[in-house]
Amino acid sequence: MRVVNQRSLGLQPALPVLERVCLSLARPAGLMRNSLQNLPKNLVGLVSLLRWAIPLGVALLGGTYFLFEQVVVQGYPPTAPHVIRTVLFLFLVGPTLSWILLTWTLDLARAEANVHRELAARSAVGDVTAQSLDLQTILGRALEKIIEYLELPAGRIWLAEDDRLSLKASVGVPDNECGERGIQVGNCVCGHCAQMGKSFLLGDLSTDPSFSNVACAQAGFRSVIAIPLSTKSYVLGVILLASPKPNAICSQDQRTLAAIGSRVAMAVENAQLYNQAHRHALQLEMASLMGQRMTAVLALDPLLSDVTNIIRQKFGHYQTNVLLVDEEAGDLVLKKASGPGAEAVRVQSLRLTIGKQGITGWVAHTGQPLLCNDVTREPRYFPAGPAPETKAELAVPLRVGNRIIGVLDVQSNRKDAFERDDLTILQIVGNQLGIAIENARLFEETRRRYEAMVALHDTSLDMIARLDTPRLLQALLKRGAELVGAQGGVLFLYNSKEKLLRAVASHNTWRDYTNFTLGLGEGAVGKVVQTGQPMIVDDYEIWPGQAAAFAGTPQSHIVSVPLKWENQIVGGLNIVNDLSSRRFNGNDIWLLTQFADLASIAIKNAELHTQVKEFSQQLEDKVEKRTAELSRAKEEIAIRSEQLRWLLAKTINMQEAERARIARDMHDSVVQLVTAVRYELLAAKAAAGGELTGSEDKLNTAERVLDELEKEIRRAIYDLHPPILDTVGLGPALLRYVKNFQQLSGIACELQACGAPYRLPSATEIAVFRMVEQALQNVAAHAKAESATIQMDYGIDTLSVTVQDNGQGFDYDGWMKGHEGTHLGLLGMRERIQNMGGTLQVWSEPGEGTRVTFQLPIVQDEDG
Numbered sequence: 001m002r003v004v005n006q007r008s009l010g011l012q013p014a015l016p017v018l019e020r021v022c023l024s025l026a027r028p029a030g031l032m033r034n035s036l037q038n039l040p041k042n043l044v045g046l047v048s049l050l051r052w053a054i055p056l057g058v059a060l061l062g063g064t065y066f067l068f069e070q071v072v073v074q075g076y077p078p079t080a081p082h083v084i085r086t087v088l089f090l091f092l093v094g095p096t097l098s099w100i101l102l103t104w105t106l107d108l109a110r111a112e113a114n115v116h117r118e119l120a121a122r123s124a125v126g127d128v129t130a131q132s133l134d135l136q137t138i139l140g141r142a143l144e145k146i147i148e149y150l151e152l153p154a155g156r157i158w159l160a161e162d163d164r165l166s167l168k169a170s171v172g173v174p175d176n177e178c179g180e181r182g183i184q185v186g187n188c189v190c191g192h193c194a195q196m197g198k199s200f201l202l203g204d205l206s207t208d209p210s211f212s213n214v215a216c217a218q219a220g221f222r223s224v225i226a227i228p229l230s231t232k233s234y235v236l237g238v239i240l241l242a243s244p245k246p247n248a249i250c251s252q253d254q255r256t257l258a259a260i261g262s263r264v265a266m267a268v269e270n271a272q273l274y275n276q277a278h279r280h281a282l283q284l285e286m287a288s289l290m291g292q293r294m295t296a297v298l299a300l301d302p303l304l305s306d307v308t309n310i311i312r313q314k315f316g317h318y319q320t321n322v323l324l325v326d327e328e329a330g331d332l333v334l335k336k337a338s339g340p341g342a343e344a345v346r347v348q349s350l351r352l353t354i355g356k357q358g359i360t361g362w363v364a365h366t367g368q369p370l371l372c373n374d375v376t377r378e379p380r381y382f383p384a385g386p387a388p389e390t391k392a393e394l395a396v397p398l399r400v401g402n403r404i405i406g407v408l409d410v411q412s413n414r415k416d417a418f419e420r421d422d423l424t425i426l427q428i429v430g431n432q433l434g435i436a437i438e439n440a441r442l443f444e445e446t447r448r449r450y451e452a453m454v455a456l457h458d459t460s461l462d463m464i465a466r467l468d469t470p471r472l473l474q475a476l477l478k479r480g481a482e483l484v485g486a487q488g489g490v491l492f493l494y495n496s497k498e499k500l501l502r503a504v505a506s507h508n509t510w511r512d513y514t515n516f517t518l519g520l521g522e523g524a525v526g527k528v529v530q531t532g533q534p535m536i537v538d539d540y541e542i543w544p545g546q547a548a549a550f551a552g553t554p555q556s557h558i559v560s561v562p563l564k565w566e567n568q569i570v571g572g573l574n575i576v577n578d579l580s581s582r583r584f585n586g587n588d589i590w591l592l593t594q595f596a597d598l599a600s601i602a603i604k605n606a607e608l609h610t611q612v613k614e615f616s617q618q619l620e621d622k623v624e625k626r627t628a629e630l631s632r633a634k635e636e637i638a639i640r641s642e643q644l645r646w647l648l649a650k651t652i653n654m655q656e657a658e659r660a661r662i663a664r665d666m667h668d669s670v671v672q673l674v675t676a677v678r679y680e681l682l683a684a685k686a687a688a689g690g691e692l693t694g695s696e697d698k699l700n701t702a703e704r705v706l707d708e709l710e711k712e713i714r715r716a717i718y719d720l721h722p723p724i725l726d727t728v729g730l731g732p733a734l735l736r737y738v739k740n741f742q743q744l745s746g747i748a749c750e751l752q753a754c755g756a757p758y759r760l761p762s763a764t765e766i767a768v769f770r771m772v773e774q775a776l777q778n779v780a781a782h783a784k785a786e787s788a789t790i791q792m793d794y795g796i797d798t799l800s801v802t803v804q805d806n807g808q809g810f811d812y813d814g815w816m817k818g819h820e821g822t823h824l825g826l827l828g829m830r831e832r833i834q835n836m837g838g839t840l841q842v843w844s845e846p847g848e849g850t851r852v853t854f855q856l857p858i859v860q861d862e863d864g
Contacts, residue, residue, distance in 0.1 A: 050102055055095030063087050135271040139169040142264050143239075147171055150253055152241045154221065158183065158190050159229075159237035159268065161416060165190055173219065173242070188214045190238040193226035197235050200226045201254050204246040222246040227257045229265035236268050276421070300440040304336035307433055311410060312338045315422075318389065318413040323352070323360050324398075324406035324437070330354055332364050332407060339411070340389075358382030360395050360407040367404050369396040371423050373416045389413040396426045398434035405434055452483075452591050472606050473505040476599045477573070481507060483595055484588045486575045487555060492518070492525050493563075493571040493603075501526060501572065509555065509576065516549050523547030524560040525572035532569060534561040534589045539579070559584035561592045563600045570600055678706050722769070730765040731757050731792070734772060738790065745780040747805075748787040755794030764856060767836060768801060774829055775803040775852050783807025783850060799858050804851040812844040829854070 070076045070083050077083070139157045147155050154172030158165035165183040186195045189211055193200050202208055202224050205217040216224050221242035229237040239261055243249060304322050312320040319339030323332045334350040352358045355365030362380050363370050373392045375381040381393065390411040398406040408430045412418065477491045488508030492501040503516040521530045524537050527545060537543045540556040555576035563571035573596055577584070681703050725733040735751050742749045760768070772790060779788050785807030793800040826842065833840045833854050844850040 052099075054102060055098040058098050059092075059095045135268065135275060136168065138267050138271055139264075142260075142267070143169045143171050146239070146257070146260055147241070150241065150249075150256065152243050152249065152253075154243070155239065155241040156190075157229075157237060157239050157264075158194070160185070160194055160235060165194055165238060168237070189216065189224055189226045190240050193228050193238045194235050197228050197230055199228065199254060199258060200224075201249060201251070203249070206246075216240075216242050220244050223248045225249045225254055225257060227254075227261040229261055229268060231265055231269055236265050236272075239264065298440050298443040300437065300444060301336070303436055303440050305338075307429075307436075308336050308338035311408075311429065315410070317410040319411040321360075321409040321411075322398075322406060322433070323350075323364070323409065325354065325364060325404060326351075332358075332361055335406075352382060359393055360409050363395045363397050363407050364404055367397050367399070369423055369427060370394070371418050371420075373418055391415045392417040394418045394422060394426060396423070396430040398430050398437060400434050400438040405437060408433060448587065452594065472602060474507065476602060477505045477507045480573055480592060480595050480599065481575055484559070484575060484584070484591055485582075486559075486577050486584075487581065489573065489575040490516075490525075491571065491573055492529075494529050494569055501529060504571075510553055513549070518547055518549065523550060524558050525574050528560045528562050529569050529572045532562055532564070534559070534593060536560075536584050536589065538583055554578050557581060557583050559588050559592060561589065561596045563596050563603070565600045565604050570603065573599065678703060681706070725765055725769060729757075729759050730768055733765075733769055734790065734792075737769070737773065738776075741776050741780070745776075747780060747785055749776070749790070750787070751790045751792070753792045753794065757792075757794055760799065760858060764799075764836070764858070767832060768799070768856070771829055771832070771854060772801065772803060779803070779805045779807065779850075783809075785849065795858075797858055798855055800853065800855045802851060802853045804849065806849045809844045809846050809848045809850055811846060812842055812850075 066086050067078070067083070070080070070086075071078055139159075143155050143157050147153070156167060156171075156173055157169040159168050160166075161182075163185050165185065167182065183191045185191050189200055189202065202211060204222050205211050205214065205224065206222060211217060219242075221244055223246055224240060224242040227239045228235045229239060239257065241249065241253075241257065308320040308322055311317060317339075319337065319342075321334060321338075322336045324335045325331075326333050329351075330353070332352040332354050352361040354361050359370050359372060359378065359380050359382070361382070370380075371394050372378040372381065375383075375390055375393055378393075383390075391414055392412040393409065394411075395407050395409040397404050398408055408426060410418075410426065473491055477489050480491075481487065481489045488506075490503050490507075490509060490513045491505040493504050494501050499520045501518040501520070501522075503513045503518075506513040518526045521527055523546060524535060524540070524543075526547065528535055537556075537558040537560075540546055540550065540553060540558050553576075555578045557577040557579065558574055560572060560574050562569050563573060573592065575584070575588075575592060681699055685699055722733045722737070731751075731753065738749045738751045741747070759765075776788065776790075779785055783805045785805035788803065788805040791800075791802040791804070793802075829852075830840045833856070836856055838854055838856040840852070840854045842850070842852050
């Protein structure tokens with residue numbers, strides 16, 4: 001349905017006029033409606049009157065007229081037979097027939113009146129139920145209309161609440177005990193009606209022994225009718241009508257009331273659903289409001305005050321309490337209350353033993369919520385004096401994760417005040433409140449720690465600036481007392497050899513304790529140094545462990561902390577207050593412990609400062625001498641390194657030259673000798689002709705052996721120094737080597753070149769060839785690869801070569817740490833590349849293969 005804005009249509013000025021017109025039209029319509037509703041009733045009264053008046057009039061008028069006409073006008077005697085017959089007929093038969101006709105008409109009028117009354121009552125009740133959603137208003141007005149239309153003096157409406165009927169509306173019935181306590185379902189007339197779900201009509205209570213002693217009979221009522229307010233599935237309540245007259249209620253009234261009851265039941269159900277939805281909306285709104293408030297307030301005391309006041313005021317509870325867990329004492333402590341007994345509870349400082357006292361103690365122990373609508377039936381209820389009117393109680397735990405930090409408790413001065421929805425909403429609020437309380441605690445702790453750390457920072461800056469030991473100790477002691485707002489203190493240092501504590505500084509104490517000594521374990525500071533744990537003494541004079549040197553001191557509040565340096569006790573710090581000042585607590589221990597750590601560092605720094613000053617000059621001399629020695633050693637190492645590089649390069653060149661010489665010698669001597677032997681074998685076979693038939697196979701075998709020997713010698717010559725390397729260059733030499741490697745190893749191998757190939761210096765080509773040769777040998781020996789690739793990138797001034805395989809790979813970094821200096825292959829490759837001014841990189845991962853890349857700078861000749 002669309003709502004039209006009247007102001008936007010220009011109707012605002014005409015509203016008063018329209019209202020007057022509507023009212024003027026509504027008044028006649030209302031009068032006409034009332035007239036139509038009263039017409040059947042008036043007609044019944046009229047017919048009831050005419051039922052006696054018309055027969056009497058017919059008898060008098062007919063008889064008088066006949067006598068006048070027969071006796072006076074015509075002169076017949078009154079005793080004439082026809083006169084007597086006619087008079088008797090006019091006085092008996094005519095009125096009787098008229099009375100019978102009018103009686104039948106009266107019955108029809110009464111039936112019509114009943115129908116009109118029922119319709120009017122249903123319409124009136126329907127109008128009442130449609131005008132409001134407030135349950136109390138609906139029931140009160142509906143009862144008034146029912147009594148008005150049924151013309152009965154008294155009535156009540158009861159609604160079912162669990163196993164009882166609660167009075168919601170009453171007219172004409174005096175208040176009594178039954179109305180205050182309600183009716184148990186199954187008792188009395190209304191209880192039977194609710195239990196059976198059907199109507200009860202009792203014409204005379206005094207004649208029925210089953211109901212002669214019910215409240216209605218005792219109140220003077222004789223006839224009663226009870227109609228259930230039923231829906232499809234359950235009974236919502238009961239309508240009771242009563243009259244002091246017996247048999248004042250007929251079956252027609254029962255049918256009318258039953259029809260009205262269905263309307264009232266529907267209205268009650270709608271109102272209950274509306275109230276429930278409205279209550280849910282209000283509760284969720286309040287929960288949201290409290291959530292916003294709880295996130296905005298970070299101070300614990302204002303947070304608890306706001307929450308308790310909002311819950312009590314908005315939800316209408318009698319008393320609201322927030323109790324928090326004291327983990328040290330194992331108690332539940334009341335922190336905030338709102339209600340009539342709030343101030344008394346606060347003064348009482350209520351504490352409950354968790355798991356043993358009260359509903360809240362049980363909730364804190366089990367972590368489960370508890371709803372009690374009658375505290376007199378709950379054995380766990382703990383009656384608190386400041387809240388004596390408590391009749392119902394609901395408590396939910398305050399959680400932070402799996403930890404119970406407190407209980408949110410609400411109380412009511414009415415029994416059966418809480419529903420399951422209240423429990424759900426309060427659990428939502430409790431979860432939010434638990435987090436908010438923890439946030440407030442953390443914020444407060446963080447604020448205190450921040451302020452303490454600022455003070456400690458300032459203290460550390462002040463201590464660092466002081467290096468004179470006596471002045472430093474006095475300053476440390478004074479700053480420690482000021483840090484916790486104490487009066488004074490004494491600082492002790494521990495001599496581990498003598499097992500003694502010596503007071504080295506005293507500040508604002510009742511006497512000067514400087515140079516006093518204590519044994520290990522003697523007094524508060526002696527025990528702290530002995531155990532390594534801080535401690536608090538609330539009254540030193542009655543403390544059994546007091547030292548004789550401090551007897552009689554008025555400063556009896558003591559907190560003592562150890563001074564530690566690298567897990568060793570170097571001393572102890574006593575901070576004192578007199579009995580009129582505050583006692584020390586755990587926060588003071590935490591703060592002084594942090595301060596003691598800084599003080600220990602400062603004391604050690606002061607001690608070390610003196611030692612540093614004594615050894616500084618000696619150290620400077622040693623440093624200068626050592627620096628000169630290192631400088632000379634560095635120069636010598638540089639010279640030796642250059643010599644080693646020169647020797648390495650010369651060794652490599654000599655190796656390559658020797659390889660070339662050996663290859664030439666083998667080619668010029670051994671290969672020629674093998675060739676000569678082959679020719680001699682051929683000549684011997686030719687000279688013998690067919691006479692060596694038996695030895696021909698052996699000669700052929702010897703010839704094949706010579707062929708294989710020649711191949712191996714030529715392969716060895718090629719490995720020593722490939723002749724093709726000198727003639728056509730690096731690329732063809734590598735291509736031939738790759739083919740031979742593939743045939744011998746069975747590993748697919750491919751040579752790729754990027755850029756325009758060019759000839760390199762002979763030493764460079766030999767070095768590159770040897771590097772590729774070494775890399776492929778590693779692939780064949782260790783990689784377990786199926787393929788390998790050689791990538792050569794010819795740059796303008798750089799040659800880059802990459803050898804990559806798809807083998808098993810390995811953890812290169814870890815492997816190098818375990819084989820550092822022992823893997824001569826990689827070490828030799830790296831040294832050879834570095835000697836030529838290049839770089840070598842190796843990458844490998846298990847299962848990902850291995851990649852070896854090296855780069856060499858190329859300086860080409862002007863003609864090349």
